[in-house]
Amino acid sequence: MTLTELRYVVAVARERHFGRAAEACFVSQPTLSVAIKKLEEELDVRLFERGGNEVSITPIGAEIVEQAQRVIEQAAAIKEIAKRGKDPLAGPLRLGVIYTIAPYLLPELVRNVIKRSPQMPLMLQENFTTRLLEMLRTGELDAAILAEPFPDQGLAVTPLYDEPFLVAVPRTHAMATCKELSAEAIKDETMLLLGTGHCFRDHVLEVCPEFARFSPSSEGIRKSFEGSSLETIKQMVASGMGITVVPKLSVPRQDVPHAADPSTDHVCYVPFSDPPPTRRVVLVWRKSFTRHEAIAALRQAVMACDLQGVTLLMP
Secondary structure (H helix, E strand, O other), rough: OOOHHHHHHHHHHHHHOOHHHHHOOOHHHHHHHHHHHHHHHHHHHOOOOEOOOOEEEEEHHHHHHHHHHHHHHHHHHHHHHHHHHHHHOOOOOEEEEEEHHHHHHHHHHHHHHHOOOOOOOOEEOOOOHHHHHHHHHHOOEEEEEEEEOOOOEEEEEEEEEEEEEEEEEEEEOOHHHHHOOOOOHOOOOOOEOOOOOOHHHHHHHHOOHHHOOOOOOOOOHHEEEEEEEEHHHHHHHOOOOEEEEEEHHHHOOOOOOOOHHHHHHHEEEEEEEOOOOOOEEEEEEEEOOOOHHHHHHHHHHHHHHHOOOOOOOOO
């Protein structure tokens, strides 16, 4: 039994497909299949049920996959302990960030990490919360920046900041002149939402729960449209299709030129009435992850960012 075989097993369990698992491990499918068959023969158990294009895990296989992941993590921990003896920050840090945070936090965060900890390059992954949690669990990521709430995965969590929401309306809209807006005031407007899978969609529906009830058979379907990203939705607002709710860091800053954001001249951002709805952004990592200094350095780099309009939080 080798670590390579265990990595193959974990990859197949994750992908549920031998071909995709082989691609993820950068080996040919025959190489991966032979290695797994060899391990099954050595253990005298069947780890996977093969049937057509679907691969399922046997009950005993699920236990072995879980243990294999722990073994892989512990083997990696041995290397990290050796590195820490030379430099606690040496080596890349694999960081995941959800889609509605990454574009607005990463540019300055990456610069800060390069400046403060050049020996610790960030390997970045943007994705949905559920996928990033899975990648944390399987060891594909070291840490992730998420918005609460999310399913409890037994992870270590430290708060970063609380971020208020604003209402984005077309500049020609009657609400564009308002100093503030309540959730009640926007419930009859055409609402532009992110697609299913984005946690920020759920945050908006908490503020405006009436939009969650729309269905193709209801009169209200005309009031709700979906976009693939916050920037796409802002363009939809600029074109007059409706209004939306956005997090503060996505709002263009007045002290920064906006040549790359043509929607700026056509969208107004109106604060919510006090207390405004907010989301809490946190840094999470596996409790078994041993590079505590790297986590601390990453958090300090976030705290050093110029995050106007949010409330930074102490751990």
